[in-house]
Structures are given as C-alpha cells and as structure tokens.
Amino acid sequence: MLCYVNYKRVKKPLRIPNLEVEIGFGRGDFIVKLAKENPEKNFFGIELSQVSVEKLMRRVQREGLKNVFCTRIDAYWGFYLLFEDESVFNIYMNYPDPWFKKRHHKRRLTTPERLYVFTKRLKTGGRIEIRSDDYDFIRFSEESASFLGCFDISLEELSVREPLTKYEEKWLREGRKLYRLILLKRGEPRFVPHPTIREVEALFPEKVKAKRNKFGELENREFKLGQSVYLKTFKLWEREEGFLIECLLTESGYYQKFFVQAKRKGEDEWVLDVSPYSEVLKTENLQRAIRELGKALQA
Ligand SMILES: C[S@@+](CC[C@H](N)C(=O)[O-])C[C@H]1O[C@@H](n2cnc3c(N)ncnc32)[C@H](O)[C@@H]1O
Incomplete structure (x- = not known):
C-alpha cells in the first residue's frame, strides 16, 4: 500500500491493524518519530495542507518507512469516511488551530459533533491526546469531552525539554505555557447529531x-x-x-x-x-x- 491513501478511490472502511491517527501533522515530525519508535504499529496522518502531505510523502519514502499513511481531507470527514467504529487505538492533535474568535469556535476540531465522530472510531480504552498552548481551546475541548460523558479526563501543564513539533518548538522559544489534555475512552459517547454524507457504488449518466x-x-x-x-x-x-x-x-x-x-x-x-x-x-x-x-x- 502506498503512503498516500486516495480517500475518493480506496475501499472503505480501511482495515489497518494497530492503527493510530494524527490530525494536522504539519511538518510530520511527530508522526515520523512515532512510526520509527513503534514499527509494530501503523500511523495515519490526516491533513488539510497539500504542502504538508507532499513533505510527509517524501520523508516517508526517503526514510523507507512502511507504517505511515496519510490523506488530504478535513479530519472530520477523514474519520467519518475512512475508519470503522472502535478501530483506532489512539488519536493525536498537536497544536491544532484553536480558532480564537468566538464566532469561529464552531470550526474548532473539538466541537461536540466532531469529537463525537472521532470518539466513535476510537477503541474503548484508547486515548485522544491534545497538545495546545491555548488554554481557552483546551477548556473548550474539555467541555466537549465532558458533554460526551464517556471519558476519564486529565489535564496537565507540560514541561518539555525536547520539542515534539515545529509549533511546540516555537511556543517554547516564546516562553508560553503548554498543556496536554488526555481523554481516555471508557465507553460509548452520548449521541450528538452530526453532518453525514452517503457514498454510492457508482454514478449513473x-x-x-x-x-x-x-x-x-x-x-x-x-x-x-x-x-x-x-x-x-x-x-x-x-x-x-x-x-x-x-x-x-x-x-x-x-x-x-x-x-x-x-x-x-x-x-x-x-x-x-x-x-x-x-x-x-x-x-x-x-x-x-x-x-x-x-x-x-x-x-
Ligand atoms: C498549527 S499547525 C500544527 C502542525 C503540527 N501538528 C505541529 O505541531 O507542528 C495545525 C495543522 O493542522 C492542520 N489542520 C487544521 N485543521 C485541520 C482539519 N480540520 N483537518 C486536518 N488538518 C487540519 C493545518 O493544515 C496545520 O498543518
């Protein structure tokens, strides 16, 4: 299987064993590090940026990694379309765009409806790990998680010596406080109405x-x-x-x-x-x- 997965063509749902997913991998530092340290697991990155996808593909090829996959799509639709319920071991979001303005909060990756779909695909016993320098975003994500009512939630302030990603490096240099929110799935999330689309086998002229x-x-x-x-x-x-x-x-x-x-x-x-x-x-x-x-x- 190629590193890049064309979500429009591939047979769905994907059946990749020992799967972990990173949302918004940027330069790819974190997903590549995880893949090298855990050759027995598979890692799937979802990104909106074409440039990031191309960079990751080149890096994966250069380094000969066989356990990294990626696609270019909004993470919500990526999870909705590609994965089965209870199939993803862990989900990571490092410094996602927190959409600061209140009127933009509905675009955040951790609105209850998005978090609901991520959580459905996550295995019970799996974790969603979110790193951010934005305390307001972390609190917002914590509230969405509480609403779903299926997590053990923990929040910690990070003391990082070796930055994991480009943005972590940047925020450390600027002396910002960094946070990690961990959502451990304990059971079924409370249902949240969410956008849906239905695929068909073929289109007819x-x-x-x-x-x-x-x-x-x-x-x-x-x-x-x-x-x-x-x-x-x-x-x-x-x-x-x-x-x-x-x-x-x-x-x-x-x-x-x-x-x-x-x-x-x-x-x-x-x-x-x-x-x-x-x-x-x-x-x-x-x-x-x-x-x-x-x-x-x-x-
Ligand atoms: C601030 S950057 C952080 C990149 C990297 N995780 C890091 O820590 O250096 C946020 C990344 O998330 C991606 N992103 C934002 N919203 C997304 C979404 N809805 N689905 C997939 N990727 C998204 C952006 O394209 C960008 O590369």
Whole structure:
C-alpha cells in the first residue's frame, strides 16, 4: 500500500491493524518519530495542507518507512469516511488551530459533533491526546469531552525539554505555557447529531432531451438539492461534441469541485455525466446534482 491513501478511490472502511491517527501533522515530525519508535504499529496522518502531505510523502519514502499513511481531507470527514467504529487505538492533535474568535469556535476540531465522530472510531480504552498552548481551546475541548460523558479526563501543564513539533518548538522559544489534555475512552459517547454524507457504488449518466441553446441557461446558477445541500454552477464551455460545466457541490459542509460533461448522442439528445478528468467522491447528492442539471435543461 502506498503512503498516500486516495480517500475518493480506496475501499472503505480501511482495515489497518494497530492503527493510530494524527490530525494536522504539519511538518510530520511527530508522526515520523512515532512510526520509527513503534514499527509494530501503523500511523495515519490526516491533513488539510497539500504542502504538508507532499513533505510527509517524501520523508516517508526517503526514510523507507512502511507504517505511515496519510490523506488530504478535513479530519472530520477523514474519520467519518475512512475508519470503522472502535478501530483506532489512539488519536493525536498537536497544536491544532484553536480558532480564537468566538464566532469561529464552531470550526474548532473539538466541537461536540466532531469529537463525537472521532470518539466513535476510537477503541474503548484508547486515548485522544491534545497538545495546545491555548488554554481557552483546551477548556473548550474539555467541555466537549465532558458533554460526551464517556471519558476519564486529565489535564496537565507540560514541561518539555525536547520539542515534539515545529509549533511546540516555537511556543517554547516564546516562553508560553503548554498543556496536554488526555481523554481516555471508557465507553460509548452520548449521541450528538452530526453532518453525514452517503457514498454510492457508482454514478449513473443522465439521458436528456434538450435544445442546444438551453445549455447557456446552466451557467452561474444555484440549486438547492436538500437540507444543507447546494449545487453551484459556474462557467460553461462549448465543444464540438457537447458541453462542459464547472460545478461546486456542498453537502453538509463537505464540498467538491468537478466538471459535468454533456455529450451529444443525437438530434437534441445528450448524456450528462461527471467528466472522467474530475476525481470525485461518489455520493447520493452528486447523483442528484447530475439529475438536477438534466431537469433544468428540460424545463
Ligand atoms: C498549527 S499547525 C500544527 C502542525 C503540527 N501538528 C505541529 O505541531 O507542528 C495545525 C495543522 O493542522 C492542520 N489542520 C487544521 N485543521 C485541520 C482539519 N480540520 N483537518 C486536518 N488538518 C487540519 C493545518 O493544515 C496545520 O498543518
């Protein structure tokens, strides 16, 4: 298996034994150190930053590590899509972005809904370890954990001699206090409603009857496909064999950009499908989006 896991293509859930996960690995210092010290375990890093992912991939290859995997996705969706319940031994978050402003708190990695999904995937007896220099964020995370009602919670001030990560090094240099919150899972978390998406095995093309001049109407439109599900269209390109439409689908906060192609099959007959050059996560709403474009053409 390659270090990089393409979450759009891979068979889910992943079945990786002795699995631990780091959220937001940055330069990769911590995950690489863990992997070297524990060759019998597997480590999976989830990152939003493409640059970080590429750096980790190069490092893993250079150092010949066989027990490090990673993907680029928001950690919530990474856990939601990739792992089975009760399958992850430990979860680490080192200096995640604490989103200081109150109105941004809902973006924090440790809101009850996110922590709920991380906790479901964590094995009972496993730990979530969070390091931060931001006491307000630590308290916020502690509150979310208490709400889930399934942890032994401990908080300590760290006295670090060898910094684990780039940010730890930085905060130490600036003389900041550092904290570690440890959440030990003792049982099932209290249910928290959380965003969901549903994958499908395959996407089906949509046959449509429409005049060629109707396609212009698809440009720069917005469609509401369901609760918290929106399709936006942007530019339309006309080609010899049909059209290409630039689209953005947002479903419960998961979003993907892709192109829909319309291929001419006969007089006023078209087939709509996701362009083969767009790699997508196949979801029910993506199928709905193709259908909706078809309906708009026939309206
Ligand atoms: C402040 S940096 C810390 C990096 C590293 N852990 C360290 O201590 O040096 C936070 C990292 O978390 C990543 N990150 C933030 N939110 C994330 C999310 N929702 N899912 C995955 N990664 C995330 C960012 O891209 C960034 O690399």
